[in-house]
Amino acid sequence: MRGYPVNCLSCSKNCVKMNLLRNLINIIYPPRCLVCGEFLLEDSIRDKNGGNSFCPACFTGFSRITSPRCPMCARPFVTESGEDHLCEACLRKRPNFDAAGAPYLYDGPLMTAIHSFKYGSRSYIGDSLGPLLAQFACGWLRESGNLLTMPVPLHPKRLRERGFNQSLLLAMHVVRRLNTELDFLSLRRIRYTAPQTGLGKDERRKNVRKAFQVINPEDVKGKTVLLVDDVFTTGNTLNECARVLKKAGCEKVFCLILARAGNRV
Ligand SMILES: [Zn+2]
Numbered sequence: 001m002r003g004y005p006v007n008c009l010s011c012s013k014n015c016v017k018m019n020l021l022r023n024l025i026n027i028i029y030p031p032r033c034l035v036c037g038e039f040l041l042e043d044s045i046r047d048k049n050g051g052n053s054f055c056p057a058c059f060t061g062f063s064r065i066t067s068p069r070c071p072m073c074a075r076p077f078v079t080e081s082g083e084d085h086l087c088e089a090c091l092r093k094r095p096n097f098d099a100a101g102a103p104y105l106y107d108g109p110l111m112t113a114i115h116s117f118k119y120g121s122r123s124y125i126g127d128s129l130g131p132l133l134a135q136f137a138c139g140w141l142r143e144s145g146n147l148l149t150m151p152v153p154l155h156p157k158r159l160r161e162r163g164f165n166q167s168l169l170l171a172m173h174v175v176r177r178l179n180t181e182l183d184f185l186s187l188r189r190i191r192y193t194a195p196q197t198g199l200g201k202d203e204r205r206k207n208v209r210k211a212f213q214v215i216n217p218e219d220v221k222g223k224t225v226l227l228v229d230d231v232f233t234t235g236n237t238l239n240e241c242a243r244v245l246k247k248a249g250c251e252k253v254f255c256l257i258l259a260r261a262g263n264r265v
């Protein structure tokens, strides 16, 4: 959905009145592709794309990550055959998390969509991206019982600047689909850090060091956490979150990311 309410304000359901209202809004403001602005006039286009607001050209431009890939950091390999296996980086140094999964590579139209979601004050794009991540999570996670889903937190200052936490908006779709528990309070970002973009490898690692804290370790002790983020670049942020969570007593940490940056290896 775009910027208007999903459910009827009087009966809280997706009722006939609501459908009429939605059709009327679609006539006055025809839905457009969130990436290129192309009109999405036919319902069949939206149905084919799972109801999201991307035109077929942009949606087919989302680069799906397929096997073989690294099960630890979600990095895909250049070769198109063979089984999933650890990449060289993960063989050299195992991350603090137990596995990471991502449906797409961070490039093309999806990169444009994520960019305008995060930096263009277009929080409603999360309603088209979130279901894609949730759908992937259903197939990727063998079982979702007893999972505690946590978005990677933003520092309160960054949250005030942006107005929303993009990872929380994505996580809400995942929680709804998997029927898991959402916890966006236990893990806090306690240090305001420079954006990771533009920093070197070592600087990125140092930048997020001691940036997170688990408020009450008793709340996460023995739990399996599903950490949700929009983009995996070097993995330093997720790695640091996983370190802190495990130190607080979490048993396992899985990372669910919408888009994986970096080339195939
Ligand atoms: Zn488009």
Ligand SMILES: [Zn+2]
Pocket (backbone or CB within 6 Å): 070, 071, 072, 073, 074, 075, 086, 087, 088, 089, 090, 091
């Ligand atoms: Zn790897």
